[in-house]
Amino acid sequence: MIKLSNVSYQYDNSKTETLKDINLELERGEVLAIVGPSGGGKSTLLRVIAGLEKPKAGEMFLGSECIYGNGVFVKPEDRGIGMLFQDYALFPHMTVAKNIEYGLIGMKSRERKKRMKEVLELVNLAEYERRYPHELSGGQQQRIALARAIAPMPKILLLDEPFSNLDTFLLQSVREELFGIIRAIGITAIMVTHNPEDAKTQADRVIQIIDGIASESRYEQ
């Protein structure tokens, strides 16, 4: 579903490469967790896959389409990638329905509403479409953000530990819920998580990134 070959990345103001020769391959429906110490390059890798940063070298394929390499660079909005990042919060002035429909601008109004209702069912919040984000719990907001990310039917979903604003108790249940929904819809997903133990139990595969180098995780309890 997604393949990265020898992808390297360097920030303009950095003296060294932040990502070094990353090779990664995921099957359709596979869930990958990325763990590793702070500053290792986890978020940067997601940003590179999303197209928010341009690699220095390498090739990237999404399905059979080349999204980077050999002179090709597909723009983020044309990649068919869903994102659930810490800084991609819900729009506070829009209802749940409007937040979800925001990403479905290309659709006809009736189809858009249908899809909005469909994804709300998926995250078990069907009766919340008229609420505003501040009228929801932290966990419910995350489920709505997930609904918004999957509404346009992306080929792959990227999650950058989108739980930083949740307390520890909520964190565990929301994480489990999100993994549950991802499994139920069978979407291919890559998730950065700070909990290696959780990654091990929920994901099909875990890799770690340390100093920009990716390897299969050897984390043991």
Ligand SMILES: Nc1ncnc2c1ncn2[C@@H]1O[C@H](COP(=O)(O)OP(=O)(O)OP(=O)(O)O)[C@@H](O)[C@H]1O
């Ligand atoms: N915009 C930027 N410009 C320059 N350097 C950056 C930029 N963003 C991140 N970095 C640097 O790149 C390295 C990797 O950062 P990244 O955010 O990818 O790490 P991370 O593994 O996701 O860390 P954390 O677990 O703390 O979120 C760090 O040394 C960081 O300081």
